[in-house]
Amino acid sequence: MASWLRAGLWATRAQLRQATVSAGTFAGVAIAPLSILIIGAFMLPGSPAGMARGVFGSTLVGMWSTVFLAASLDISRERTQETLPLIISAPVPTAVVLIGKILGNALVSFAAVAVVFTVAVLAGLFPLVVDAPLLVSGLVLFAVSSATVGLLVSVAYVVTRAATGLGNALEMGVWVLCGLLYPVSILPGPVEALARALPMTWSARVVYAAVQGAEDGERAGTPVALSLALAAATTLAAILLYRLAERRWRAAAEPHD
Amino acid sequence: MVAAIECQALTRSFRTRSRQGPREVLALAGLDLSVGPGTLFGVLGPNGAGKTTLVRILTTLLLPTSGHARVAGFDVVDHPNRVRASVGFTFGGDRGLYGRLTGRENLLYAGALHGVHGRDARRRAAELLDVVGLRESASRRVETYSRGMRQRLHLARALMHRPPLLLLDEPTTGLDPKAAREVRQLVKRIQSTGATILLTTHLMPEAEELCDALAVLARGRLLAAGRPSELKQRSSQPTVIEVEVETSPVGRDAVAAIRALDHVVAVEVLDEGQRQRVRVHSSGGSGPLLDVLRRLELHGLRTVNVREPTLEDAYLALVHG
């Protein structure tokens, strides 16, 4: 078990290094959240809701976009750089490595938090936070949730080429679906149901509960628990999909030599 | 004693798409092979012979279509984790390493995936970096390494968990002569520690220099296996004994006498100004050498050369008929 933990931490460390992109590329990803920060803050001047959406919505957008950048092509990258054989052939269960990757990408997403919060504070736009520990928990949960979905996307990309075509649409799809900028209750019924199946939706709720108070009087524990449960389910789905992919690669790899 | 590697009727086919429609490619066709422990075993063959397919099956990266492959007694399909713990491998080339990690970190990560941690891992990494000559570059990112350095790091990584079996797939391909020689020397050092090594190559001199035993594959089948010296006998090329004599001419009687010797296939006499060169083609290796020399000694022997058939001759005869 200790051996697995160490292997997982090494996978996290390797992932952090892999996900470290150039300052230019990261800035390119950070610009959208900053744009949303401006929009949210000035769309309805003087409105606390607007300010909250501007600051925390843009933070969540930035976190997800950063994870998407780091994670979505991860398994494809392992494949093209031919490090996937190392992972497949290792006696340590692949699930350990995949969970390590999730943690690495979750940590990377905090770069977006740093950027948006810094700009918001400097511009005097940071709203009053009702529950700071809950906010931190919400951000951590969101980071982990995003990373689990990022990994699932990453595995889907190597299982089916159709997934790769979805690209930016997938990234923005989460903005629309997961209540990053507005409550999911304003989405149409079936779409809202889909949104509630995603872990980021619930962790975003935790973040906004910390700033604006809980929605409809719900207990803070509910979105936390749901976020954790769905993140775990997404991780499991990613691992199972990966195992399926691995089995297919081993059975049907291209001829060599 | 359990064989290090044992293949029985090992078969692997692939379905490929071509303009004529999908077709089945037989990369390995019922391969039977056995490699004893502590051997440096070479697998020779042209492109498409099945060498890399064999290595990928033995590393559990590829499933056989039928037949069996066992590593240290463990079946690659039924006990993949046992096999993985016993095998280290390199596929060579520029890829297969994490460019953003340093050389040392690549080793430590590989060690972690194989259950080598903490102080043991750091010690082992330092030792291997020394062995492969990368101690000075250990703290640099691999993306700054040359091809030769990456290849040496591949070897070090394969050895982190002290595997009893090492699989090297064309380890010197693409390397300059100096780097290639360094890799070959490393391979010999590794073998001297008692590891079993299976090495695939299409470089004859490399196979001849390194391997205790060889197998020749073509189109997924085993054509021949044995020691390099045994395989050379399969060559269709005769041994050539060439004698330069001081005083000419070499008379017809001398030529006839040489031709009458056992195993002599042909005799040529080449005039080179003041001297003559007598070329004797022998199907019995260098067996007739002394008799040839006795029949020519009256002419004054200046130089003697014996050209044995090479492994390349044998390989070409086996593969191309």
Next chain:
Amino acid sequence: MFDAARLFVTVGWYSYKALFIWLTPIGYVMSKVAVPLLQITVFALLARSLGLEPGQRVIGNAVQSAALNGVFGTMMALHGERNFHTLAFLIASPANRLVTFGGRILAHVVDGMIVVLLGLTFGVIVFGLDLSHANRVGTPLAFAVTVTAISGLGLLLGSAALVTRDILLLGNVAYWTLVALCGVNLPVDQLPEPLRMVAQVLPLTRGLQAVRLLLAGGSLAQAAPLLAGELLVGAAYYAAAYVAFQAIERVAARRATLELD
């Protein structure tokens, strides 16, 4: 003149075909259709959740999303020339630079207008946008002027794309600055003064005002000053792009840095 026009169209078509041809149908649909529609949805719903009217945001984001073509498309066309190592052939040709580089934007302008149209149609169906009073002559003209002006910005950034690898940064900065500052999601005068000043020198600001005016039934005469302003801004970017290309060409020839890897 006729030859220049023919060159303009030819270069535009081949450039578009050569450098966009790698996109799979699904990739094309996702980036040209799905992304703009998702963007419209996000900001329209944000507005609605704050009790604001979503219709203006739908129009704003629909028009702005043409920047996908105008900015990224144009930029990538030039970056692609560098990556495929075809830039040298282009530069070594005697063809007029203004025409060959300008020709590149033609296909993206047309493409961009299609994206705008799709976005507005989506807005009508999903958000109940009322376009029944739209000026049918003026509105397409306003689209064309606005998208052309945005493409001028893309062309300028494209010159930078010849010498830098951080094109994601350049493209995203341009794209999201337009989203934030040009009246797409909030009136320009609600922004702080420094940001308002930036908006005045960007394409889209005046063009979008003109589009909104015309979609609400305003006359071309009313929109003309705004469209003239937009054209002027676009022309300025176009001119800057031309100067930048000439400069980069000269520097690159001296330093042999044109096709860095």
